[in-house]
Structure formats: C-alpha cells, structure tokens
Amino acid sequence: MPFHPLTRRVLRRSALQVLMLCIGVMLLALLWQAASVLLVLFCGVLLALFLSGLAGWLSSRTGLGYGWALTAVLVGLAGSAVAALLALAPSVSEQMGELWSRMPQLLRGLVAQMEHYPWLNGVRQRLDSLTGAAPAASGGTPALPTGQALSTAASMFSVTLGGLVNLVVILALGLYLAVSPTLYLRGLMHLVPPAHRTRTQEVLAALGSTLRQWLAAQLMAMAVIGSLTTLGLWLLDVELALALGLFTGVLTFVPTIGPVISAIPPVLLGLAEGPDKALYVLAMYLGVQAIEEYLVTPMLQKRMVSLAPAVTIAAQFLMGVLAGPMGIVVAAPLAASVLVLVRMLYVEGALGDATGASPPPPAP
Template sequence: MNGKELATRTLIQSSVVAALVLVLLTLLYAAEVFLVVFAGVLLAILFHNTAAWLHTTTGLPEKWSTAIALVFPFLALGMLIWFMAPDISNQAGELTDRVPKALKELEKQLRSYKWADRLIDQGGQMQDALPSGSKAFDLVSGLFSSTFGALGNLVIALAIGVFIAAMPRTYLSGLIHLIPIKHRDRTRAVLQATRSALASWLTAKLIAMAVIGCLTTLGLWLLEIDLALVLGIIAALLSFVPNIGPIVALVPALLIAFVSGPDQAMYVIALYAAIQTFESYILTPLLQQRMVDLPPALTITMQVLFGFLAGALGIIVATPLTAAAMVMIKMWYIEDILGDRSLESK
C-alpha cells in the first residue's frame, strides 16, 4: 500500500469516526427530538399495517385503505370521547379529589406506628426545605411547560406518523438512496425486518393493553372499588411501559381502596398481581410469536437510560426502541461484521 492509498484510507476511517461521534452527540443533545421522530415512525407502522390488513381483507385499493386507516382511528377516538367523556371526566375529577384525601387517611393510619411517625416527620422537614415563593412558582410553571411540551410532542409524532404512512415508499426510497449502492439491498432487508418486528410488537402490546384494561375495570367493579373505569384506563395505558407502568398504575387504585379499609387495599393488590401474572405467564406467551424477546434486565436498563436522557418520553419508547436496536445489531453487527449466522433462524 503506497502513501496515497494509506492517506485515503486514513481519511475515510477518520471521516467515519467523526460522523459516528457527530451522530452520538446529536442524539445525546437532541434525544427528545430523536425519540419524537421514532414515536412518529411507530405510529406510521401502526397506520400502515392497518391499511395493509384492510387492503388484504376487503380488496380495497391501497389509497382507500390508507385513507381509512388514517381517518378511522381519529373518528373512533372522537366517538369514544363523545359517549364516554362525561363518565371519564367525572371519574378523573373525582380521582384528583380523592387521592389527596386518601393520602391523608394513609398518613393518619401510619402515624399510629412510632417508626412511621418518625419517617413522616423527617419527610415534613425535607418538604420545608423545598423552595417557596417565586421559586415555587417557577416549579409550577415548569410543570405546566412540560405538560404542554408533552402535548406538542404528541401532535408532532402524530403528524410524522400520518405523513410517513401516507407515502411510505417515498421516505423509504429517500433513505435507501443515502446508502452506498452495494449495501442498499442489505439495508432494505434490515429495515424491513425492523419494521416487521416493531409491527408485531405493537400488535401484541395493543392486544395486551386492551385485555389488561378490561380485566382491571371488571375486577375493580366486582370489588366495588369506586372509579373503576378511569382506573382501568390508567392501567391499560401504563401497561405500554413494561415493569414500571403496572407499579405506577397500582398506586391510585391502592389509595382509593385504602379509604374503604386495609382489607380492600389487600384485595386490590391481589387483583393487580393476578392480572400481571396472567399477562406474564399466559397472555404474553400466547402473543410471544408476535413480540421480540427482550431480556427484562436490558429493558429496565434502557428505560433508565432513556428516562435520564428524555424523561417520560424516553421511558415510554425505550422498549420498542430496544426491540428495533436488537434487530439491527443482530443483522448488521452479528451476522454481517462478525459473520455469525447461527441466530438467523432464532
């Protein structure tokens, strides 16, 4: 190898390293933007798969199937809100009133124990050290800004999902043309495998969310726990986030039940534990063929990492992002770079 070839090779390697560093820095400092785009891609996959199912099942043209897939979810959501909004709104408002009362009742019960009384007093001393006055106003303002920021992210993700689902081939073709010609076929195969994995994961997760929501609502209703509908909706939505979501969903139900007595609280804990056991050992295995097998430790690690980088949004999309990364690592790194094809059939 002569000096010119060595210099050219060194320049190429340096450029690749610099590009990777630039991408990593961009993801680090603009993690929320990246995650919003990824959320939009998830929605696009959901819309596109719905359109493909309609096209295959009904024989409608692709354009009509896509139009229905894009419009129908919003119409269905609007109708659901129209018919159920009063009940949901009333129960949600009552929930916000009852949770503070339940916390006070819980504090009253706990203060009957000396060790708990000391812990509560220490917590009160820490609360007194929190900012007050204008600083407290800044904290409240930050809370409102983060809430509106979440709504803005949702709107942006929906817009991205709709536009990509409307013209998927345009965006895929544009992305493929950025890849060197000799690597385009492999890149297309990897992206297709990633899309299939995410589509299967989304389908299975939506089924599981619906089942968990219905079982939770029915179980709380049978236990005569107030606000069963809104608590079931909370359980369904939070089950999208593995590990963390079910624990968070239990808290308001447990507080509401505790007001009726410790026995009711124990019944609620047993109900949620039974539902999670059913989901983990019966429902998930039935849907396993539709889902990417994610090790729990890896999922929790990614949730913590992306939660640190982008807050709640990072926790929400950490699991599907991990599933996509596993497919890409398997095909590009393990199979292509390491030459290990032993996982191809797994």
C-alpha cells in the first residue's frame, strides 16, 4: 500500500535526522579516540603562535621582514638552547640522575616515617605499592622477575618513543605554521561561508591574541618561580637545588597542579635530613607560591589573559579524566580558548551582549 506524500516526507525527514544523529555520534567517537592526536596538534598551534608572536614583535621593532625576523628568532632560540646546554647540562644532568636514582630510597624513608603515625596507614600502603617490596638484607633493592622487567622495559620504550614522535610532530607543525600562517588562514577561510568570514577572522584573531598572552604570562611565571625556588633551596642548603629549581620552573607551565607536584621531591630530600628540614622546604615553597599568586600573577594579568583559578582546576580535572596527563598540560590554554569562543560566539553573537558584562542583580 503506497504511503501518503505527507507521510513519505515525514519518514524521509525522520530518516535524515536519524542519519545525521548517527554521523554526529560517530564523529564524537572519532574525536574521543583521536583526543591525544588533537592535543598534540593543539600544542603545535601553541608553538606556532609563540614563534610567530616573537617574529612579529621583532619585525615591528626592527623593520625586518617577517621571514627574516622569524629566522632571527629561530637562530636566537637555538643558540640560547645550545649555550644553556653547554653551561648547565653537565650539572643539571648529574643532579637529575642522582635525584632519580635516590627517589625510591626517599620514598622508602617516607614510608618508614609514616609507621609512627597509624592514621597514615592507607597512604603508607599506597607508597609501599609504588616502591615495591622491602629492600633485601644486603640493603639493595630486590631484582624484578625477568618477565616483569621485560614488560617494564617495553612499556618505558613505548612511552619514550611515543613522546619523541609527539615532540617531532609538535616541532614540525609549529615551524610550518609559523613560516606561513597566512597561507593556512586563507585555506581555512575558504571553508567558511562568505557572510561569516569577517566574524570568523575576528574570532581567530582574538583566539591567537589570548593564547599568545597566556603563553607569555606562563613563561614569565616559569622564569620567576624557577629562579626563586633555586635561590631558596640553595639558601636552605638542600641538595640538587639547581635541578629542583629547573624542575619547578618547568612544571609551573601547568597552573595549580604543577607547583604542587614539583614540591614533592625537595620535601622528600628535606625529610631524609629530618622533619625540621622538610618543614623549612615546604614553607619556602609555600612562600614562593604566595609570591606567584599574589604578586607575579596579578601583575601579569593586568596586561595579559586572566583565567580564574576555579576554571583552571575544573578544566584540568575534566581534561585529565578525558585525555590523561597530556590533557592536564594543555587544559589551561584550552579553557582560555573556550572562554573566548563562548564570549564572542554565544554572549556577543547569540545573546547580543556586546560588552559581555554580567546583568545587575535583582532588587531586594
């Protein structure tokens, strides 16, 4: 029995909606599976924005063309990296190696200290699982079974190889995007309907400016926190002060969570010398973080992007659940990008609120 024309149209529309829903679900599943790849690409975009920002600044100050300015930036960064490696690499490498080799011993010392506090039994058992079985009578760490050792070595090789591949992709993508950004922007604009191209360019310009400002703020904070931490550890006569200060400075790139993690190794080193030393180290770290929170960050946020701590923590938690450690690293710049998109596309575009200001509270 043939269907009525109206019924056929309804069925076709329903089938089309179901098809679009299935395509959307498949795209979301694909994005979920490719989350780590997308985050690597985002890191490449961040690197390109960093390089192009430096090249643009140098070009505006010196009158050099963009290509020559970018070349000067790359040569300057490479020369600075080589000089830093020649000056600091032997010392830092030796200190990092010593810190890594002493970490199991420090963790076992922490577990031994916790035995005096029964209420820390849960934490102590978890640390026991990290440090492995108790040391042998000779004082050495018991050897792992052959199968477990091979599995651990294979896992470490896989992680290292994956990290190197990601690093190469980030460097290559960042360099190519920085060399000719207008080429890729023009290609992207061809995918946008002509009526929306002007607004799309404004949104992309705002995203680029926000991410550059966030990068500049984080790099300045890394330099300040790393220097203050190195000085503080040196004054407290803590071993491996240079390596620990560099470690803290690098982890400052990850807001909120990074500084907390960076305090663990120096506190463990201080605990090896006694509880008092550990408390001094912890107090120094809290002081440095207070300087960063109440002095460095507010000064940077006056001219650079401001990201509320609650938003940063929520973004890090969400991205950590969705994408693991890589998600935590890029959570803050992603959150800053999302806020720009919400403000320009939803608040200003859909709601028509040109200022983005909050409405006044209702009268009592």
